[in-house]
Amino acid sequence: MSQINRDFLSLNDINRDEARHILEVSRFLKTGPRDTQHSLLRGRSVAIVLEKPSTRTRVSFELGITQLGAYPVVLLSEGSQLGRGEPIRDTARVLARYCDAIVFRTTTTARLNEMAGCGVPVLNALSDDGHPVQVLSDVFTIEEAFAESGKNGAIEGRTIAFVGDGSSNMARSWVRAAKLFGFRLRIGAPEGYTPPADEVAASGGLVTVYNDPVRAVEGAEVVNTDVWTSMGQEVETGLRLSAFDGWTVNEALMAKAAPGAIVLHCLPAHRGEEIDAATLEGPRSRVWVQAENRLHVQKGLLCWCLGVAHNVRG
Numbered sequence: 001m002s003q004i005n006r007d008f009l010s011l012n013d014i015n016r017d018e019a020r021h022i023l024e025v026s027r028f029l030k031t032g033p034r035d036t037q038h039s040l041l042r043g044r045s046v047a048i049v050l051e052k053p054s055t056r057t058r059v060s061f062e063l064g065i066t067q068l069g070a071y072p073v074v075l076l077s078e079g080s081q082l083g084r085g086e087p088i089r090d091t092a093r094v095l096a097r098y099c100d101a102i103v104f105r106t107t108t109t110a111r112l113n114e115m116a117g118c119g120v121p122v123l124n125a126l127s128d129d130g131h132p133v134q135v136l137s138d139v140f141t142i143e144e145a146f147a148e149s150g151k152n153g154a155i156e157g158r159t160i161a162f163v164g165d166g167s168s169n170m171a172r173s174w175v176r177a178a179k180l181f182g183f184r185l186r187i188g189a190p191e192g193y194t195p196p197a198d199e200v201a202a203s204g205g206l207v208t209v210y211n212d213p214v215r216a217v218e219g220a221e222v223v224n225t226d227v228w229t230s231m232g233q234e235v236e237t238g239l240r241l242s243a244f245d246g247w248t249v250n251e252a253l254m255a256k257a258a259p260g261a262i263v264l265h266c267l268p269a270h271r272g273e274e275i276d277a278a279t280l281e282g283p284r285s286r287v288w289v290q291a292e293n294r295l296h297v298q299k300g301l302l303c304w305c306l307g308v309a310h311n312v313r314g
């Protein structure tokens, strides 16, 4: 078996060929027979360490790991020594002696980097500056939707919008995704909530930032949004509700996007804030299959990080 043993901390950690391979493996895992999948990671174990709340990430990783034949161990801050201040580095070294990979949801890049390099692959399951497993999976969902509508499925060269907090982990992973896959990204965000200028510049001109939601969605075939107040920012809720007033993704805004444009939201959603209920529940919304695809794409990613992706066949 080849030993890839790669971390996945950011979308900058993989190149386009590797991303394409992971998505192809994910498609085989989604559409192929389930009964043979349990042999792919049989006998292995994967730690899922969560320093922030989670529903989708926890359940999709825990079940995905089980479906691949491995054993998932969930460790929460509360009830573990992490919550009492044990250094991440010490936790990482111990977990690496028990487990074959670590899935980690945390606050800072510093904590993520401290977990990485411990001898087993570490996968970023959300940090303050990125949510790469989500956005990789969202690219899969978009290409699935394009293919279903009879268009060429590839995201390359297409126009995608993100409307909301452009400084959020989700928006910043979208910026990295634009460069990775080669699509145009239009970010609509109020002043003060735009992505870091150096990250936008690193996209090589593929990302444009607008302080106007209507301009941002013009020509976009996909409109993404996310909460205005991310986990850990709750003290800013009032301020953010004012700053984002008028930035709700609703049917009037979607009418300005490309004909047939779809809506994505990584969830959890706050109806009436970043998206209205009619749009979230309406025909343009792909959010439920978007949530489902986390399971398939994370399975593909785990197979790739652990060097067994070549064993997956459609």
Ligand code: CP
Binding pocket: 053, 054, 055, 056, 057, 058, 126, 134, 266, 267, 268
């Ligand atoms: N989208 C997402 O990561 O959801 P959870 O916070 O529920 O894991």
Ligand code: NVA
Binding pocket: 126, 131, 168, 169, 170, 226, 227, 229, 230, 231, 266, 267, 268
């Ligand atoms: N931006 C959100 C994403 C949640 C999945 C947060 O960090 O809370």
